[in-house]
Amino acid sequence: MDRYVTGAVIRRLRESKKLTQEELAQKIHVSDKAVSKWETGQGFPDISLLEPLASALGISVIELLSGEDIRNTNPHSNILRSKFYVCPVCGNVIRSVGEAVISCCGISLPPVEAEPADDEHSINIEVVEDEYYVTVDHPMTKEHYISFIAAVSDTGVQFVKLYPEGSAEARFKRGRVKKLYAYCNRHGMFEAKS
Numbered sequence: 001m002d003r004y005v006t007g008a009v010i011r012r013l014r015e016s017k018k019l020t021q022e023e024l025a026q027k028i029h030v031s032d033k034a035v036s037k038w039e040t041g042q043g044f045p046d047i048s049l050l051e052p053l054a055s056a057l058g059i060s061v062i063e064l065l066s067g068e069d070i071r072n073t074n075p076h077s078n079i080l081r082s083k084f085y086v087c088p089v090c091g092n093v094i095r096s097v098g099e100a101v102i103s104c105c106g107i108s109l110p111p112v113e114a115e116p117a118d119d120e121h122s123i124n125i126e127v128v129e130d131e132y133y134v135t136v137d138h139p140m141t142k143e144h145y146i147s148f149i150a151a152v153s154d155t156g157v158q159f160v161k162l163y164p165e166g167s168a169e170a171r172f173k174r175g176r177v178k179k180l181y182a183y184c185n186r187h188g189m190f191e192a193k194s
């Protein structure tokens with residue numbers, strides 16, 4: 001875990017709960033000086049305090065660590081807003097719907113931002129009966145390859161992992177697919193032009 005609760009987050013959440021430093025301190029059985037130290041960046045709450053601290057602030061530990069009050073900012077998680085997180089070390093791909101704090105291989109991963117497909121990563125879509133046959137014009141060498149193709153609909157995500165020396169292609173049930181993405185290990189994620 002390389003991301004930890006920060007003083008600014010504690011202060012913001014405490015103030016939004018209309019608690020004084022003293023009141024928060026009492027709730028979690030620490031001194032108000034300790035709370036003041038956290039908020040001014042002179043120390044961190046011990047990991048054993050994260051749970052009581054989150055509950056005193058009325059949020060989950062995940063929210064506390066992500067620095068966001070998820071219920072307020074994201075009332076309806078929408079599967080079309082699925083986020084992909086790709087680990088640069090092991091290549092693991094993690095998908096979330098809504099906010100999450102994701103880490104892999106000791107690195108906290110930001111969600112991958114998709115760009116419109118460019119000439120080097122053009123995504124071709126062919127309709128074959130009830131399927132989309134998707135190909136990407138792209139090298140598939142060990143150094144530079146398409147590592148996955150995903151089709152996102154409003155009901156779920158179809159995901160095909162690809163490997164170097166393989167072919168950059170995938171088949172998806174057409175269903176209600178709204179977005180198609182291809183991820184290049186060097187250049188990031190691209191979204192098919194709709």
Ligand SMILES: [Fe+2]
Nearest residue numbers: 121184186187
């Ligand atoms: Fe590429």
